[in-house]
Amino acid sequence: VRLIPYELANDMEKTKRLISGIQKDQKIAVFIGPEGGFEDSEIQLALEAGIEPVTLGKRILRTETAGMTILSWMMYQLEE
Numbered sequence: 001v002r003l004i005p006y007e008l009a010n011d012m013e014k015t016k017r018l019i020s021g022i023q024k025d026q027k028i029a030v031f032i033g034p035e036g037g038f039e040d041s042e043i044q045l046a047l048e049a050g051i052e053p054v055t056l057g058k059r060i061l062r063t064e065t066a067g068m069t070i071l072s073w074m075m076y077q078l079e080e
Contacts, residue, residue, distance in 0.1 A: 004031040004046045005066050006038060006053040015054040019073050028074065032067045 001022050009015070022028060031051060037060075038046075043053060056069050 001026050002029045002031070002049075002051040003054050003070070004038070004043070004051050005033070005056045005061075005070055006043060007060050008043075009053040009055040012055055012057070014052075015056075018052055018054060019077055022074065022077060024078055030067070030070055032063060032070075035063055 001018070003018065029051075031046065033042075046053070054070075056066060061069060
């Protein structure tokens with residue numbers, strides 16, 4: 001599973017579906033962007049590599065909090 005939180009992604013249902021579909025034995029890669037976000041060309045390269053853009057909600061998060069946010073979602077989903 002390869003995810004890239006992206007401030008212009010807007011399909012929360014897709015994000016929920018991708019995260020809820022993660023199995024405990026799967027490897028997960030999350031690409032967190034720099035302050036100011038990813039360049040359009042970087043997102044295009046990610047798409048070409050099969051990396052799924054996801055939204056973290058309506059807020060634009062700082063680099064420091066974006067990683068913790070998606071990690072928290074995954075821990076909630078995967079831990080028993």
